[in-house]
Amino acid sequence: MEQQYGQTGTVNRPALTYNGDGGTFFGILILNALLTAVTFGFYYPWAKAKKLQYIYSSTELDGSRFAWHGTGKEMFKGFLKAVGVIVALYITFFLLMKAGMIAVAFIVYFAAIIAAVPFAIHGSNRYHWSRTTWRGIRFGYRGQRNEFILLFIKEMFLTLITFGIYGSWATINLRTYIVSNIRFGSGEFKYEANGSDYFFMNLKGYFLSVLTLGIYSFWWQADMYRFMVDHTYLQHEDKTFSLRSTATGGEFAGLLIVNAILLIVTLGIGYAWIETRTLSFLMSHVEIEGNVDLSQLSQTEEEYRNAMGEDMADLLDLSII
Amino acid sequence: MFKGTFYDHKVAVAIPATIRIFDESLQFETPVEGMPPRRHHWLFSEINVDMADKRFIRLVNRADDAGTLEINDAAFVELFLEKYKHIRSIGLDRLVLRNGVKVGLAALLVIVGLAALAHFVILPWCADRVVDRLPRSFDKELGETAVQSMDEERDPAASALLAKFGAQMHWDSPDSLKFFVVPSKIENAYALPGGYVFVYTGLLKKLNKKEELAALLSHEVAHVSCRHSVRKLCRDMSSSVLVTLVLTNSSQAASVFYSNANALYNLTYSRQYEQQADIVGMETLRKNHIDQHGMVELMQVLQKLSEKVDVPEFISTHPLTKNRISYAKENIKKHPGTVDPHEQMDVIFAQLKALYK
Known part of the structure; x- marks a missing residue:
């Protein structure tokens, strides 16, 4: 850890790096594909665990690697539960239809679909963070399920009746809720941002992208990434780490254009290298600075092994974390 | 330590x-x-x-x-x-x-190998077994649907003569055969499952003798009796199942690559079918004591028609006419046959030709 001694005390700048190797990651993905194909898809949860294990173990913070402890078995059980819930929902729907209560059937159906998304987001966060550790210290997510579902429905409703204009505020409010409930042992994450800033940033990004025939979209991408990173803080006791993105639009353009070329000329086989380049890019462009002493973080978060939300999120094709 | x-x-x-x-x-x-x-x-x-x-x-x-x-x-x-x-x-x-990309490449080879095995051996085999199980009535229904949806204009007088010409020959086909003449400049003929044979007047005008017409009909009927359309349908369906199985999560680029490769490969199927139809058609000619050289002459007629465009074989639906002529000649050497005069067929052929003077 780089340390500086100033008037306000110690300033730490722990580095965040991704050290994964495209070739190894390619091996993992292709082996996963092979096993998933020959098992008719049943290997999927194990494949996912292998992939996440590799990505987490290749990510380093302040010289120590992250670890992913989720297992294929947990995610397979979660998958069965998620499928069970969906099947139960369909059965209820058809029974209500048969009983002639068509209106009720549709209300139940749509209510369940609307609740499923926040339910999945909540469950996925709980599972995902609980299974992530760094130096043996667990992360955690402390959001309340019902609170989050209500918040989600409210934000979606407002977005709907404003024809999407409220979307920027909704995104920021949901992100604030989720990130501020993430714990890193005894450390707490905070997200502090303003929906209006996000709205005007997106408005500018949208119009400039249209005017420049899409060229500005790389700078818009950089702005969005910066908006996510720069408003995130880690607090521990009375000390704070602030994050800063150093990725510029030009660098994003370089990354994404080369990615696209790689994907095309390798007919998709280069995907592993693309993912590696992207992760490496995103992490190396985060600067962490503050007076938190990472070695003082202590174990506070409980273990949570229920992967149902995680699988539900996969089934709904939500990409959350 | x-x-x-x-x-x-x-x-x-x-x-x-x-x-x-x-x-x-x-x-x-x-x-x-x-x-x-x-x-x-x-x-x-x-x-x-x-x-x-x-x-x-x-x-x-x-x-x-x-x-x-x-x-x-x-x-x-x-x-x-x-x-x-x-x-x-x-x-x-x-x-x-421990070994990184090497194992990945090996696994990739295994996947490609399995997919190729499935595609080139297992699925065609299964598709052929499915076709063998399918009743002939399936072909008939398929053919009827196709005939109705294509709804081609027919020349009733010429069709009647063609049917009469066809009736002079003995066919080894379980389907009841129907022959039609379609007035059109296109120089082609085709068969639909269930026994529907269509000949365009464009091609009919180019034929010089009854043996050529008999060879043409034999070739088309062979497509029907070997159930080529139904086989192709089953193979296409099975390969699309494979595509969805293997490529569900892979990139757009890979699926485009696959579908193009598959389209090219389907053409080789179609050339195999054409060759089979030629050989089976010649067998029909032989059994009817019609001169098998009719097939060679038919191909020479077709060669003249296609001289204007030069299509390489690997992107063609039919084998190159040169190749067809050479294997047809070889086949005649291998299976020589006797020839009867078939005067009635000459008469009908002349009547047909007279319609387009």
Whole structure:
């Protein structure tokens, strides 16, 4: 850890790096594909665990690697539960239809679909963070399920009746809720941002992208990434780490254009290298600075092994974390 | 002695550890301030192993002496796995982590091999078995649907003469055959499953003798009796099933590549079918004591028509006419046949030709 001694005390700048190797990651993905194909898809949860294990173990913070402890078995059980819930929902729907209560059937159906998304987001966060550790210290997510579902429905409703204009505020409010409930042992994450800033940033990004025939979209991408990173803080006791993105639009353009070329000329086989380049890019462009002493973080978060939300999120094709 | 880092699962302090490996356990010491170092003894049976790459391994103990030991040392990883594999087998993924891209490429080859095997051998075989099980009435229905949807204009007088011409021959086909003449400049003919044979006047005008017409009809009827359309349909369907199975999660580029390769490959199928139709058609001619050279002459007529465009064989639906002529000639040498005069057919052929004077 780089340390500086100033008037306000110690300033730490722990580095965040991704050290994964495209070739190894390619091996993992292709082996996963092979096993998933020959098992008719049943290997999927194990494949996912292998992939996440590799990505987490290749990510380093302040010289120590992250670890992913989720297992294929947990995610397979979660998958069965998620499928069970969906099947139960369909059965209820058809029974209500048969009983002639068509209106009720549709209300139940749509209510369940609307609740499923926040339910999945909540469950996925709980599972995902609980299974992530760094130096043996667990992360955690402390959001309340019902609170989050209500918040989600409210934000979606407002977005709907404003024809999407409220979307920027909704995104920021949901992100604030989720990130501020993430714990890193005894450390707490905070997200502090303003929906209006996000709205005007997106408005500018949208119009400039249209005017420049899409060229500005790389700078818009950089702005969005910066908006996510720069408003995130880690607090521990009375000390704070602030994050800063150093990725510029030009660098994003370089990354994404080369990615696209790689994907095309390798007919998709280069995907592993693309993912590696992207992760490496995103992490190396985060600067962490503050007076938190990472070695003082202590174990506070409980273990949570229920992967149902995680699988539900996969089934709904939500990409959350 | 190896160096590692120990974490006690209570605080995120990195504690240096010196480790020794034994046959079924490992021992390590962690310093304690002002006291002799603390000694830990972990049995292989109580630890979880998380190998990130060939240089880094993480051992997690959830038993009484809970903690995580991280070692960033290739020599340690190798020695540890050597000892540990007696307890638990080393999975395929560990192989990847140790050998990286090589295992990936090998796995890719296996996938491509399996897909190719499935595509070129297993699926066509299954599709052919399915076709053998399908009743002939399926062909008939398919053909009827196609006839209705295409709804081609027919020349009733010429069609009647063509049917009469066809009736002069004995056909080895379980389907009841129907012959039609379609007024059109197109120089072609085709058959639909269930026994519908269509000849365009464009081609009919180019034919010079009854043997050529007999060869043309024999070729088309062979498509019907060998059920080529239904076979092609089943093969196409099975390969599209394979595509969805294998390529569900792969990129757009890969699927475009596959579908193009598949389209090219389907053309080789179609050339195989054409050749089979030629050979079976000649057998029909032979059995009817019609001169098999009619097939060669028909091909020469077709060659004249196609002289204007030169299509390489691998993107053509039909074999090159040159090739067709040479294998047809060889086939005649191999299976010579006797020839009857068939005067009635000459008469009908002349009547047909007279319609288009």
